[in-house]
Amino acid sequence: MNEALTDAVHTGLPGVADWQLVRAAGGHTLLVAGPPAAPGASPGPGPEDTRAARRAAHEGDAAVRDTDPATLPALLRQLDETALLTMARVLDRTRLFRAGGRATDADVLGALAVAPRHAWIVRRWLRTLTAEGRLHQDPATGRHHGLLVPDRRDHARALRELDTACRGLGYPASMTRFFRAAAERLPLLLQDRTSLQEVLFPDGETGTAQGNYRDSVPSRWANHAAAALIADEAGRRTGPAPVRVLEAGAGVGGTTGTVLEALGDTPVDYLFTDVSPFFLRAGRDLFGGRPGVRHALFDLQTDPLAQGFAAGSHDVVLAANVLHNARHAGRCLAALRELLAPDGLLVLVESCQEHYQALTSMYLLMSPAPDEPDWFTDERAGQDRVFLGAGEWTRQLDAAGFDPVPVLPPEGHPLAAAGQRVIAGRVRTHARRPDPGRVRAALAARLPPATALPRIHAVDAVIRTLTPTGASR
CATH class of the missing domain: 3.30.300 (GMP Synthetase; Chain A, domain 3)
Known part of the structure; x- marks a missing residue:
């Protein structure tokens, strides 16, 4: 065929x-x-969208006014440093690098008995440690050697000091416990002998995940900026009809609450969706009492129209920390555009920069399913990476038929380096x-x-x- x-x-x-x-x-x-x-x-963003982006940036700044942005790079580096030490400790347990040993990627994956779907994570460890000067690779043979192994006491101290970094970044104490638990169980997690979901959602609780997607300083800034864009969009639409918002992949609702708060008393038809019934139940518990909020299953990877969603049925589509999971970003963006009314607005919240801590924790949630034959089929194909950069997202939006809105926070902003960005686009109506x-x-x-x-x-x-x-x- x-x-x-x-x-x-x-x-x-x-x-x-x-x-x-x-x-x-x-x-x-x-x-x-x-x-x-x-x-x-393509004229690019219109003056109204440019002004809305400036207002949204102001709301983001106001949301983190109690934080000194100058301290954030050092705190993020502290998280990264802990992750680097953890990677090196796990690799050292293989004994492949002791006494001058040299190992290929396959040797490392075999020694750790890594489940095939997680192999990409360990390959990124090897490249990351090499880039950081803590491992060497022979360009002729591809073999790795010279692993710099941290002292056990240094690693233990770094794990203890995680709490200081997490507090400074606005994470709850449960997030520190999550990072530590993931580090302790890494070999088992890589082998699929236990799952990260059990660590992130103990006894079905979502507080730790909410701390990641709602309470951290980068997330708080991005959520308030995204909410301001959506509230501004609601304000520019006249008439008695409620503003129609589809939140795709709402998860634990880390962004939902901020958006609903920003909308205030604005009449809204807010469709909270996710691929998981677990998150739909959590969403109903959190937002079921808010007038105008509905809930539905929605799989980003398949045709929305085949799932019962109508073309042109929403004024705003919000996708917060989920679209990086789309196996082909261009296909997914084109499908979401078709759900939007003419002149509709798409708002994404996306991590656009890799942090090493994710390589020892959250990345384990992003591996392909055990029975998934292919992974990413867009420009990430064969690259062992999940996240697109802000420029790549802008290019994808433009190709899919959106006029991109200025990315937030803008380059040069103290929080831009944290990588959590708001990327929005308006449906382009003049294209043929x-x-x-x-x-x-x-x-x-x-x-x-x-x-x-x-x-x-x-x-x-x-x-x-x-x-x-x-x-x-």
């Missing part, structure tokens, strides 16, 4: 100048774009995209009867994906 579909697309489709077939086990997606726009055709209906009809006419057709999303541009060898996909 794949060859027949590819052949059918290659013969040319109505209005299609460029295309990309995104393959997935649950069904393929065809992204189609028209002729490229003339240089300068192919008609998905015509494209689908043309494909159906060329393929054998009863052939399963792919999802079709019209986009403004296709971002080419490079394989590890550099070839375009």
Whole structure:
């Protein structure tokens, strides 16, 4: 079927100048774009969005006014330092690097008995320690050697001092306990002999996760800035109808509460969604009493229309700390754009910079499922990474058909280096995209009867994906 579909697309489709077939086990997606726009055709953010971004940044600053931003880089580095020591201690237990030993990636993965889905994390450990000068790699053989192993007392001291760093960053005490517990169980976690969910959600409690996504200084700033953008959007819409907000992947509601508080008495139809019934139950417990709040299951990886969501049915889509999980960012953004009304607003909160602490904790939640044949199929393919940078997100928004709003906090802001950014875009209404209906009809006419057709999303541009060898996909 794949060859027949590819052949059918290659013969040319109505209005299609460029295309990309995104393959997935649950069904393929065809992204189609028209002729490229003339240089300068996209005007970028309008003056209203630029002013709204400035107001949102002010709200973010107000939310962390009790914090000295000058102290944050050192506190973040303290977390990173603890993680580096933890990685080195776990690698030393393999005994591969003692007495001048040299080991390949495969040697390390085998010695640690790492579950295949977590192998990418250990490969990042090796690259990170090398970049930090705590491990060496022979460029000719690829073998690693010269591991700098921390003294046991230094590692224990760093774990004890985690509490100071976490407090300074606004984390609750439970977050310190989480980081320590994850470090202690790392070998078992990497082997899938225990799960990080058990550590993060002990007895089904969500307080630790809320501390990460709601209470930390970077999250507090980003949540208040995102909430201000949404409240501003509600204010610019006239008429008695409630503002229609879809929160995709709401999780523990770390951003939801701040948004609802910013909306105040504004009439709202707020759809709190997640792929997990566990989080929906938690959302109902937290926000079930708020007028206008509804709850529904929603899987970002599959077609929203096939899940019962209507095209053009929302004024705002919010996705906080979830869209990095999309296996193909361009496909997911195109699908979310179709859920938005003309001139609708998409607001993302995303980590745009890797912190080493995540490599010994939260990253274990981001590995592919054991039965998932592919992982990321966009520009992250083959790179052992989860997060896109702010510039990459802006490029993805533009290609999917959004006019990007200025990224917050802006470059040079004391919190920009923390990596938690608010990335928003307004649905672009002036683009000339192919008609998905015509494209689908043309494909159906060329393929054998009863052939399963792919999802079709019209986009403004296709971002080419490079394989590890550099070839375009």
